[in-house]
Amino acid sequence: xxxxxxxxxxxxxxxxxxxxxxxxxxxxxxxxxxxxxxxxxxxxxxxxxxxxxxxxxxxxxxxxxxxxxxxxxxxxxxxxxxxxxxxxxxxxxxxxxxxxxxxxxxxxxxxxxxxxxxxxxxxxxxxxxxxxxxxxxxxxxxxxxxxxxxxxxxxxxxxxxxxxxxxxxxxxxxxxxxxxxxxxxxxxxxxxxxxxxxxxxxxxxxxxxxxx
Numbered sequence: 001x002x003x004x005x006x007x008x009x010x011x012x013x014x015x016x017x018x019x020x021x022x023x024x025x026x027x028x029x030x031x032x033x034x035x036x037x038x039x040x041x042x043x044x045x046x047x048x049x050x051x052x053x054x055x056x057x058x059x060x061x062x063x064x065x066x067x068x069x070x071x072x073x074x075x076x077x078x079x080x081x082x083x084x085x086x087x088x089x090x091x092x093x094x095x096x097x098x099x100x101x102x103x104x105x106x107x108x109x110x111x112x113x114x115x116x117x118x119x120x121x122x123x124x125x126x127x128x129x130x131x132x133x134x135x136x137x138x139x140x141x142x143x144x145x146x147x148x149x150x151x152x153x154x155x156x157x158x159x160x161x162x163x164x165x166x167x168x169x170x171x172x173x174x175x176x177x178x179x180x181x182x183x184x185x186x187x188x189x190x191x192x193x194x195x196x197x198x199x200x201x202x203x204x205x206x207x208x209x210x211x212x
Contacts, residue, residue: 020145026059029194033171033186035064035117036143040124040166042150042157043175048196050079050122052173052180053149054087055196057120060145061092066118067109068098071126072149075100103133110141123149124162131164138168177204 019032039056043049050073060066073080075098089096097116101109106127109115121127128134138146148169150162155174157163166172171184178200182192195201 020060021063022059025194026056027188028190029188029192030171030182030184031186031188033184035145037145037170038138038165038168039145039147039171039173039184040150040157040162040169041147041173041175041180042152042162042166044152047152047175048178048180048200049149049175050083051087051178052175052194052196053120053122053147054083054089056147057118058087058089058092058096060118060147061089061095064117064145065095065114066097066120067116068096068120068122069101069106069127070098070120070122071100071102072123103127103129103137107137107140110137110144117143118145119147121146121148123151124165125151125159128161131161134161134165134168177201 018035020030020035022030022032041049041053041056057066057068070077070080075081095116099109106119106121110119124134148165150165151158152174155176157166169184171182171186173194174181174183175196178196180194180196182194184192
């Protein structure tokens with residue numbers, strides 16, 4: 001058996017690790033995490049999960065080409081279309097692509113020349129039918145960036161597969177009442193707390209809007 005060469009401390013420190021060049025609010029929340037990574041975002045209905053996913057995807061599309069796979073809602077779903085308008089996705093339209101692909105189609109698409117570097121999978125249970133499919137995608141395309149959404153039961157992911165993905169993910173984002181809390185490996189100076197929608201966040205906590 002031929003073993004791989006062991007690394008020295010210098011080898012370890014001198015290797016090139018590509019990081020996402022976050023700035024502003026995203027830097028304050030996540031610093032600059034490694035580009036090749038898995039983000040798992042979960043929450044209950046009305047938690048701000050879908051908005052957080054779109055906000056994060058838009059930020060990444062400033063730097064990289066990305067595909068949003070909206071299997072749960074569909075490309076013709078009014079809420080999804082309106083969300084792209086709400087977050088001004090036209091500002092990154094040169095890098096913003098959308099299509100509903102099943103697992104086999106996704107694997108085919110990702111293997112094409114000049115395929116996107118960033119993928120939103122919305123949601124995990126609509127694309128992966130078993131854990132082995134998730135593992136195969138990660139093994140086949142380890143240098144991609146994945147944003148995978150999941151459902152919640154209480155504060156935990158609902159399904160065993162979603163729990164497995166959360167465990168495996170680099171960045172774990174739980175959404176509740178329009179607050180996205182990072183439980184991952186790269187947390188910024190604000191403690192990994194990202195307010196998805198200011199007004200909704202305040203209303204959920206009993207703060208009434210000021211009257212004129």
